[in-house]
Amino acid sequence: MSKYMVSPAMRFFLSFSASVMLLGIWLTGFSVVSWVLYAPLGFFGFAAITGICPGLILSRIVFPEKK
Numbered sequence: 001m002s003k004y005m006v007s008p009a010m011r012f013f014l015s016f017s018a019s020v021m022l023l024g025i026w027l028t029g030f031s032v033v034s035w036v037l038y039a040p041l042g043f044f045g046f047a048a049i050t051g052i053c054p055g056l057i058l059s060r061i062v063f064p065e066k067k
Helices: 008-028 035-050 054-062
Strands: none
Touching (some): 008 035, 035 054
């Protein structure tokens, strides 16, 4: 599982991006925004808190490292 862990710099980037998305959703209005915009916010928040990035896992499955 450690190969899917992200660095502290990436965790900061993900938390900052999630906070900017949350600010945009808040300024637009929670009832106005489509539910689709909450998915990346949830993924970024999960990755920033736990250090496990679902996007990194998916990209390494789709595009395996060359040996």
